[in-house]
Amino acid sequence: MKAVSLSLKGLRRDLRAADVRALFVALALAVAASTMIGFFLDRLDRGLTRQAGQLMGGDLVLEQDEPFSTALRESLREAGLTLSQQVDLVSMVSHAEAFQLASLKVVDDAYPLYGQVRVDRGEGIEALAHGPAPGGVWVAPRLARLLDIGIGDTVRIGQATLAVSGLIDREPDQSAGFSAFSPRVMMHRDDLAGTDLVQPGSRLEYELLAKGAPSAVASVQGRLDTLRDNGVEVRDVREDRPRLGGALDRAQRYLSLAGLAAVLLAGVAVAMATRRYVDRHLDTAALLRCFGASQRQLSTLFALQLMWLAVAASAVGALLGLVGQAGLLAILTRFLPLELPPPGPLPLLMGVFTALAILVGFAGPMLLRLKRVSALKVLRRELDPVPASGWVVIGVASLVFGGLLWLYSGDFMLSLGLLVGGELALALLWGLGHALLSALLWLVGGAAGGGRHGVRHAWRLGARQLARRRHASLGQLLAFSVTFAAMAIIALVRGDLLTAWEAQLPEDTPNYFAINIQPGERDGFRAIVDEASDTRSDLYPIVRGRLVAIDGESADAAVPVDEQGANVLSRELNLTWRETLPEGNRLVAGEWFDPASAASDAGPVPISMEEGLAERLGVSLGTVLSFDIGGERIEGRVTSLRALDWESFRPNFFVIFPPGRLETFSHSFITAFHLPDERQATVGELVSRFPGVSLLNVEAILEQVRELLGQVTRAVELVLVFVLLAGISVLYAALTASRPMRAHESALLRVFGAGDRLISRIQGAEFALLGIASGVLGALLAEAAALGVYLLWFDLPPRLHWPLWVVLPVGGGVSIGVIGHLLTRRVRRQAPMESLRLLGET
Structure with missing residues (x-):
């Protein structure tokens, strides 16, 4: 209880520190991004899958050449599915002396399970949620022209004479198969027996259409597998409509990728903020060791502090996620003409679990420094514990992120491949970053010329500042590069997905x-x-x-x-x-x-x-x-x-x-x-x-597909906001972590006569150089990651994105230069003594 009380008191005091605020914001963003995208993806996927099901008439379609048994129908109803029975056959339809081969669609009272039938019953086209009544038929306009009939005329089908009560404008489940090429006649199931068309040896297709919740469909999968083995054709939206299934799968993967990118960026921000948090508490931990605290007590104390912070951030993030997904749906209400099911609890639990995993994976290794602090640090301030190896931090964080990737994607081999590839990329990126930073500093140093107060002189001093803090600069370079690469990948995939979808259905697509x-x-x-x-x-x-x-x-x-x-x-x-x-x-x-x-x-x-x-x-x-x-x-x-x-x-x-x-x-x-x-x-x-x-x-099918892709496109565009916010949180956390060091450097420059203008130019040049180098490495990492993601996850043709090599370095230099310059504005205005004290901040 004492540890709990002490941790709460310490957390209340720490909330005034910028690094704790950065840590809180990063965790809240991670939870908000994962829950918002999880809620939105879950509801949108279920809603769009249901809408896509309209094209085939139900969530499941069973088809065979004999009637379905009563026992099967009852078992499906007991599972929570609503059923509609249909019969498809080809027969001659006649009127007077005219004959025409037609495709008969026999429906029951439950038809249609999804959507509405657009039909003209003599008063213009109506949208009806039922089929023709017994004694009447609805016919396609083409058949009406061929037989020269209209509403009110009669046609003969087999041994039955039925009245034409409507002209079909559009069916919600219009088939694109070649069996539907004959002109359509829709009739009620009660009239089928009177036609005498059902005879031994007749070629009929009996269809059983089912509608229900995904859980209900999943509960009958065992029965469906048995039916498949017995020769029954079982179709669903992804198997029967590959063009719709591909769009939905790609949308799912993109939204999951965007969520993972936001989580990764929030994790990087957590790691950067935790480093500053640990540095500030080294003296506090040393004092507690002087008063007899053990390593276990220190670990418990600071773990509790971060746990309370994670709980508060999770609550705020979950609330933001709920509000965010509701806001997204409110914005999209006029664009989404479908009813989405209510959100389930799983995305909320996943969001909280993700935040805790990020905290353990990205912050845990850094906390080991507090556990190993020595009491002698109180007397010898230069005596710091051995810092956690950067590769240990990266390794643990990568394993945690790989586990989250597996959890989100459901593909172990893909997750393992991306994890191993990511580790190799980070190692290569570290070496390239060292070489690039050296080359950039040499280039700036050689280009800078005379004048001790000009712009060139400021660039040279800024380059020297980066060179003097080579290890810290490389850490920031790596973090910024990953940030730019993640945001670039999300933007690139979005653009290429939209291009693929637009190319899939151009305006002149055959109808x-x-x-x-x-x-x-x-x-x-x-x-x-x-x-x-x-x-x-x-x-x-x-x-x-x-x-x-x-x-x-x-x-x-x-x-x-x-x-x-x-x-x-x-x-x-x-x-x-x-x-x-x-x-x-x-x-x-x-x-x-x-x-x-x-x-x-x-x-x-x-x-x-x-x-x-x-x-x-x-x-x-x-x-x-x-x-x-x-x-x-x-x-x-x-x-x-x-x-x-x-x-x-x-x-x-x-x-x-x-x-x-x-x-x-x-x-x-x-x-x-x-x-x-x-x-x-x-x-x-x-x-x-x-x-x-x-x-x-097939214009009706084209319109439904275009409408579906348009909705997915708008959803894809909106998730970029959270990725951008997560990227900004990385910049904020990284610059906050380096604030005391930069304040100390500014104080030394001011002591030796540098003015505000020169210090401002030096820091601006330093941030700009760091941004340019990060942009170059980010472009390289984005191209490599996009290649793997396109080939392994999205089935898109890989290609080079040349504008990326201009936008990221320039954008990185401008964005980091401006944001860093603004965040250090207060530091530049502090008195030298106040800035020098920041190094000993506790």
Whole structure:
């Protein structure tokens, strides 16, 4: 109890000291940054994942060719999931003497689980949270044009006659798959039996859509794995929509990276402030040793002081984090048209744990100096305890930060790689910093010329001050370099992420797909589209074929165990042929077709395969694949692997053959193109001229994806504020820690006749030189770190950022020069005797 009371009294007195205030601010910022980003990331991720789920209709989608059992539905409901049942099939729809093949979507009363259906029921387009009522159907406008029907007319589907009660403008779960290319008819589940379309052997797809909290979805994962093994297709937002999953994953990783950068910078500030805190308390510890205090009592006393400080900073930081995330959401309310779930307690606990980890990792080794202080220091003031090795401090801090990195990223190998790389980078940075500081000081000393009171003279004296305190200057150089590098990485990744997202969906992204273009229609169709659109992909031929064997063995038996029964083996693939590498494809292994060998009839045909599918199926270069095409077997040898741009909204193919091998099989063509709003009339012309061609408007999907990416972009931009504040806290803590030494130097200069103006110039030059050197090393560290982060974490192409090598040195020199000059203004105005006493401050 005495130790508790003494620690509280000591802390109340220490709150007047600048280093304690810096320590408090750094800890509070660490907690605020981690909790704010944690709260915001948690809520935004759950909200955006839920919104992305609208594109497929639910958080989970189960699909098979027979009805789902009552037991399965009940088990999912008991887990807390809301269910909606759908049936998809293709059937002829007729009106009078007109017939048209249509895609039927049979929905129940729970449809849609997410979003609303935009439909015109005769009074303009409405947004409805339900499907058609029994006895009525909603049809796509294209089908209405083909059958020449309108609202109130009747259509015949199978044996049932149903009234057209609405025209579909947009579905919240519109599919982008080729099964949806036929014009849509939406009907109620109660009407399905009357159509007599459900017969033995009928090709129907039964879908079970589920909506619920992430915990509810997680609770049924075991059951879902069993369903997958039994051939049921199970989809979620990240697996079924890779373009959305990639955006969400990158946003998550960026926000986590920003939080880690803020935590790292706060940790550096804690280490800098703790060093000054320990220096101030050496005399106090020596006095306590004179009065009989043991090393254990000293450790307990000062550990309690810092613990009370950490508790207070954690409370303030947690409150700031809560307010900050609420403020962010309030600012984004008009930009985020989705309801975010309430914050959970985990980010708050993580924030407090992070602060304690930072305090132990970054401040703990420095406190060992207080434990080892000798009582003789009271009499011999030059007798200081052996300081904690800088490498010990860096090593312990790195291990703690590596643990936090693992905790935040969930990837042990990535955390280990970044930790080892960071240690090597710090060692290299220390050596480079020593060399750079020496070169910079030599350069300034050589360039400075005559005059004992001019600007050049001040720069030379400032350089000498840095040279005289070489060890302390290197420590500050390292801290500032890490600070600039961390802020630069966050800014660079933000810019490159936004560039990647903007490039992913440019304004002329194809918004229409066309399929079933017959060979005789190809030229005429292409002419109409080219006249109306500036953006069109090539017309790719499509041949349907099933993969039946791999290297002579049955495909089901040859693939890895976890891929046996996969959907890609149970359905026909879209095969194509092409002479050159398609746009958006990139070879990652092997070589493209050699025209001479491709034309040879001897041996298997050379083919190119998508690298992801090849990895899933255990296929490599040289593997022979056998395809069944219309009852005829054709073999192909994999001679190249390709990486595809799945986010381009252009036709992509898993397998490509060379020309001259598939032309004899029945085939059609597919293309994608962009139609601006003013040229939408072209759709009607295409429908009338080519009634057999299926058109799919993916504008609704594009709008949802753009909206999602826009929200993520705005969230990404806002987290930079806390990283900037954490960086400023490092500058403040470092300059506060060096304040007594600089005050002592200013007093000596004043004693020997230096005026305020000269001292101001000397200190300004010293800070500017330190900032320039820190900027150069920060740029080097940022480029190296960005290379690793881009390749290992974000899957972005690495590149050099030349402006960084100008902005950081110049910005570092200006920012550190100005901030340091302002923080030492009070020191320069002190009397020499008062400044000299700061070295003995207790």
